[in-house]
Amino acid sequence: MDNIDKKIIRELQLNARISNEDLATKVNLSPSPCLRRVRKLESSGILQSYTAVIDQVKCGLAMNIFLSVRLEKPDKKNIGEFEAAIATMDEVVECYLMTGNRDYLLKVVSKDLQSYENFIREKLSELTGISSIESSFAFGQVKAQHFLPI
Template sequence: MKFDKFDREILRVLQKDATVSMAELSQKVGLSHTPCWRRVKRMEAEGIIKQKVTILDNKKLNLGVSVFIYVTLKNHDGESLNDFEASVQSIDEIVECHTTSGDKDYLLKVIVESIEEYEHLLKSKLTNLPLVDHLSSTFALKQVKNTTELPIKNI
């Protein structure tokens, strides 16, 4: 899909506030209502705009401990990888799971209330994930940057 300046501006505005009305959006990007609406609908249909969500403040919800966990598996065949990936889906505290290059297989991001809660999660669920050989946990001390906005200036 080709993007022009209006498409990019629509995406910028929606990334900052997905609750903006179509009238406000069209005014902010400099288009009339109908062409703006058509562009948004096209980007939704093409999967560029995947969903509109509400972003919660984890600290205000008493979920202030973020842990990054490198995972190394015992086996690397397709079935083992699929089993591991399917199993992480059922653990709510795992908010992100990425395959990685190098000597580690996965990087997990876990958000919990406390270190004690993480210890319980580690012992009761994480060490029991299929084919886990090694887990290496790192606790985030301070979040320096947090954005859900993609750098769309060059699309």
């Protein structure tokens, strides 16, 4: 990845709907080589998708909750089962395998406390192999950056 590729990535992070012609102008290329570079970034997996950034509060999902989850036995089988189950839960928008005193850190979005309680009782607590779940509620969001510093 050279400096022109990095410029392309920065521009697409700012506006994924930019036309190839406008993108080419911004990165000082003609349209054909610019499009070839974009296609190469896509085929290499660097550009994975083009998405919209959604205002979660306006969509009725005002709560951000971070969960620390510990497994009873974090072996290959339990890890695989837990990760497969989490992948099906729409409320979980991020999940990280961690080091330290927790096995996973989950970011969960919810419209209200009742919806969150239902998620815990009806989905997460039903999974086998969990030894503890600790919730931390975010009071507010200080920074949410979808732009990688490339």
